[in-house]
Amino acid sequence: MKNISVPQGNHWLARLQRSTHHGDIPWSALIILASLLVLALVIGIGWMLWQQSSGARLKFGWSFVLPTSNSTWDPDSDVFQAWAFIYGTLVTSLFAIILAVPISVGIAIFLAELCPESFRLPLNWMIELLAAIPSVVYGLWGIFIFLPKVVVPIGESLSAVLGHVPVLNSLFTGPIPLSGSSRLAASMILTIMIIPTITAITRDVLLAIPNTQREAAMGMGSTRWEMIWQVLLPYSLSGILGAIILGLGRALGETMAVTMVIGNSLEATNSLLKPGSTMASLLANQFKEAVSQLHTEAMIEIGLALFVITLILNIIARFLVWQVARRTPQEARA
């Protein structure tokens, strides 16, 4: 047998081992440090953006982000108001949500409740692969295929039908540009991109509902659809809301695909069928070519606004999803 020397007594190695609990203290210090690094990153992002946008924040105050009828973005005379881009972001994301929610909830119901077991995994994966396609590829496909083939016809019929309805006509003033580059195009690409997010969470929430709920509903003689519509959906409502908010967060921050199809115009129109800009697309287009210090700071402030909005949305969404998870005891899931 080999002679293994174990340091004992007052040997320095033995003392070191004892004083560090055989290495456990450095180890836990290391993993605590790594965890703190993650938190420091989150705080650091907010702090750096806050600090670096100070000039713009002091000069323009709240008027930078508040709604105005004619917001100016003029790098030459150093006057910046972000409302046009905030409007672009909000309107494209909200329209995308309106389109994506019914589709995603439908898919989630199909995947969680109806789909035959053998199709479930492949279908789940295919839906999730939609999220894996790089957003520049969406953009490229959008410019050359999706816009001329799908968006332009839809845009034309929308402007023909809704362009003359009193309240809606400012949103649907046509005609849509020949290339199809418009807020509508951005919304529709965003719809495809956020479907996987909303579907995945909704499906998980549905799967977490205890089977007793389903059995009780079916036992009362309801049809499958009545069980889904009157029992499962109300039960999972707050979880679905969380999923929608997370999808909204994704849509707000999406940059490349939107930049490629939205047309990047600074024109002041409210119409969905006209080219526009979002906060993220403005950053992608102008940040490198900023002409003055104030211009840079104004754009960093837009980044800060995006960060704060997504932070708040995430907090709300996590809270909602977490509430559903808490309400459903682990052993009730089957």
Next chain:
Amino acid sequence: MTTTRFQELIARNGAAHALRRRITNIVMLTVTGLLTLLALVPLFWIVGYVIYRGGRVINLDFFTQLSRPLGVAGGGVLFSIEGTVVITILACLFAIPPGVLAAFYAARHPNTPLGVALRFGTDVLAGVPSIVLGLFVYVLLVVPTKHYSAWAGGLALAVLMLPTIIRTTEEMLKLVPHSLREGALGLGTPEWKTSLSVIFPAALNGIITGFLLAIARSVGETAPLLFTALGNEQYDIGLIVRSGIQTHQSLLAIIGRIINQPVDSLPLTLWKYAQQPYPERIDQSWGVALVLMIFVLLIEIIARLWVESRKRALQG
């Protein structure tokens, strides 16, 4: 037995009602199936069309040549492939060590205040728009060093990868049977040695798939690189290494020159080429899209298959 007029009406009404319920049921259930098919249309459309357009551009030159000036036929995107590789390696170096260590903390102490804060911070970080991460690294690194560089791009992607790495690693660490930990601790093994030499190897397969998924996601990202890595069509690692050897530079100096200048990456190149009005550049951007998409989808599918089999094996 005679039925009254009233009973007859009730029965007829009931039948109509039941019929309506049945029809609603069938219609709505069919609609959910159709919606699922509808969502798959863009997936197959994109994949099919990119293969169709990109397949015509891709040849050996595409992978081995630098870009040629406009009007000169041929040329490839080697510069951009090299840039992608450099940025991705840097991102992994920056993200994996802290990510794995933080995951050990999250898996071991999920309910301490720091553990809860860590999970929350990871969720928040995962939700930050990628272009904001680019802004952050620009402010943090590019402004003080006064130039764009590969390692700034790597850092931006590292921040992007971090939440994915922490989450998947944590999940895989939690899947390791508790008896393994108890056995090791019972033998008198210190906590750190249990974690590193018993639990970590047991979860390693799954953890590596997590890395792969994180890499697949970050390779396709453009927005964080716009103002960190910037892009550089003259990038040529072969040239840097050759000239470095000729002038007897040390290894560190050569590596420094590789990572300390702006580089391109595949999605950045795609974006720039797609905006140009020249048909040959557009064709090349379809080629880049194909390379990018195949790479990302392959990693994604392989990693998922691997995770699935691993989960089954561990859960029994």
